[in-house]
Amino acid sequence: AQSVTQPDIHITVSEGASLELRCNYSYGATPYLFWYVQSPGQGLQLLLKYFSGDTLVQGIKGFEAEFKRSQSSFNLRKPSVHWSDAAEYFCAVGLYNQGGKLIFGQGTELSVKP
Amino acid sequence: DAGVIQSPRHEVTEMGQEVTLRCKPISGHNSLFWYRQTMMRGLELLIYFNNNVPIDDSGMPEDRFSAKMPNASFSTLKIQPSEPRDSAVYFCASSPGLAGGLFLFGPGTRLTVL
Numbered sequence: 001a002q003s004v005t006q007p008d009i010h011i012t013v014s015e016g017a018s019l020e021l022r023c024n025y026s027y028g029a030t031p032y033l034f035w036y037v038q039s040p041g042q043g044l045q046l047l048l049k050y051f052s053g054d055t056l057v058q059g060i061k062g063f064e065a066e067f068k069r070s071q072s073s074f075n076l077r078k079p080s081v082h083w084s085d086a087a088e089y090f091c092a093v094g095l096y097n098q099g100g101k102l103i104f105g106q107g108t109e110l111s112v113k114p
Numbered sequence: 115d116a117g118v119i120q121s122p123r124h125e126v127t128e129m130g131q132e133v134t135l136r137c138k139p140i141s142g143h144n145s146l147f148w149y150r151q152t153m154m155r156g157l158e159l160l161i162y163f164n165n166n167v168p169i170d171d172s173g174m175p176e177d178r179f180s181a182k183m184p185n186a187s188f189s190t191l192k193i194q195p196s197e198p199r200d201s202a203v204y205f206c207a208s209s210p211g212l213a214g215g216l217f218l219f220g221p222g223t224r225l226t227v228l
Contacts (some may be wrong), residue, residue, distance in 0.1 A: 034217065043205065043221040090157065094217065098170065100145060100209050102217055104157040 002027045004093050006105035012080050014113045021076040021108050023091030032094030033074040034102065035065055037099045047089075050074065060084070086112045118220035120206050126226045130192040135223045138187055139208030143216075145170075148181055148191050149205040150224070163189065196227045 003026045025031055032051050035045040043095050048059025055067040065076045074091060088109045092102040119138040127133055139146045147162040161171040163183045171181070178197070183189040193200055206220045 036219075044219040046218065100211060100217065101147060101162050101170070102207075103159070103160055106156045 002093060002103050004091050004103055004105035006089075006091055006108050008081075008108045009106070010109045010111070011102050012111040012113060016080050017109070019076075019078045019081045019085070021089050021091075021110070023074045023076065023105060024072050024092045025074065025091070026072065027093050027095070029097065031074075032096055032100070033065075033067060034092040034094060035059065035063070035076050036090045036092065036104075037061075037087050038090065038107075044090065046111060047076070081110075081112055083112045083114065086110055115207065116160075118206055118208050118218055120204075120220035120223050121215045122223060124224045124226075126228065127196055128228050129197055130195045131227075132192065133225060133227075135191040135204050135206075135225070137189045137191070137206030137220060139189070139206070140210075140218060141187065141214075143208035143210045143218075144186070144213060145209040146183060146189050147207040147209070147217075148189070148208065149219075151203045151205060152201075160204075181209070193225075196225075200226045201225055201227050 004079050005024045007022050020082045035047040035072050037047050048057050050057050050067045058064050063078050065074055067074050088107045090107045091105045094100050094102050121136045145164050148160040149157050151157050160173045161181045166183045181191045203222045203224050205222045209217045
């Protein structure tokens with residue numbers, strides 16, 4: 001069955017430090033992969049997506065993610081975290097053989113220390 | 115485009131009452147998805163439509179839940195009768211299709227059932 005795992009429920013980093021959020025997926029075909037961010041009380045905003053091609057994708061707000069097929073991973077990175085990045089981050093796999101529906105991981109809550 | 119529009123943004127009701135959530139997808143998107151978000155279960159797909167036709171409703175929790183999409187610009191999710199365990203944030207999302215890459219969420223409806 002298709003699934004997405006985000007191993008870290010909560011991460012705390014200092015402002016200005018680098019960030020990596022982990023995501024592993026299980027899917028029997030080439031996946032469409034997404035990262036979304038959700039601020040408290042808000043909806044989900046698309047950060048970036050991977051469909052094909054270059055395995056390093058750039059997104060908004062200075063985020064990037066790298067698709068590694070051999071590791072079934074799509075980790076999110078940012079070189080220097082800002083206090084405004086504090087939010088919950090969701091990784092998702094899009095099932096193109098099921099209408100493109102998204103299966104989400106449980107999310108990683110990011111806290112940023114001043 | 116104003117994005118995916120959901121109404122109401124907040125709903126407080128009493129157990130046993132009927133609740134109707136509404137969604138207007140982005141014009142031109144032919145897939146529409148209803149998700150539910152809770153602390154315990156994260157983001158769950160309830161049902162999705164393609165070209166106004168329900169494709170997969172396996173995520174609908176029970177018969178108290180029903181969804182319709184009478185035309186390309188409107189969908190409803192109804193809960194009758196509502197129960198306290200239905201309290202959650204309900205998101206609607208739309209997509210232009212499998213390779214569109216624009217899986218966009220509405221702001222959500224926060225439902226509280228007392």
